[in-house]
Amino acid sequence: MLTKILYTAEAVSTGDGRNGHVATSDGRIDLDLAMPPELGGTGDGANPEQLFASGYAACFHSALRLVARQTEADMTDSTVSALVSLGNEDQGLGLAVTLLVNLPHVAPGTAKELASAAHRVCPYSRATNGNIPVELRIAD
Numbered sequence: 001m002l003t004k005i006l007y008t009a010e011a012v013s014t015g016d017g018r019n020g021h022v023a024t025s026d027g028r029i030d031l032d033l034a035m036p037p038e039l040g041g042t043g044d045g046a047n048p049e050q051l052f053a054s055g056y057a058a059c060f061h062s063a064l065r066l067v068a069r070q071t072e073a074d075m076t077d078s079t080v081s082a083l084v085s086l087g088n089e090d091q092g093l094g095l096a097v098t099l100l101v102n103l104p105h106v107a108p109g110t111a112k113e114l115a116s117a118a119h120r121v122c123p124y125s126r127a128t129n130g131n132i133p134v135e136l137r138i139a140d
Helices: 048-071 108-121 123-128
Strands: 011-014 021-024 030-032 079-089 092-102 134-138
Touching (some): 048 123, 108 134
Antiparallel strands (some): 011 021, 021 030, 079 092
16 A cells, blocks of 8 residues: 555546557647557557556666666666567466566676566566566576
8 A cells, every 4th residue: 555645647548448549637648549460450559568568668677777876787778678468368368578678787697686676676566566477587
């Protein structure tokens, strides 16, 4: 339970869900959605998995930079890619995430430690913990 709310984002979905429209109350996001061709759609719009991947990548990257500051690791040119997969599971459709962490100026062992630490503090990682599989990968 949150003890103090710092920020609340509001988004509204209209139309036909995955083939509809989403917009945030502040107008920063205002876009049409379309199912990807792999799911029988046109792909002529964004989809919820892309939005979730964008949010998770940005949040995890912030958490990674936060924990890296404590070790003074060189975060120059760092990136985080989130791959959000939608697929079948026993009870219908489910999600899985792979986070690809690229720290070109950090030794692989240290990069793995930083990613693990970020995974413990990132709000998206904490929210998905035990709910969907999340794999951490360190780029070569």
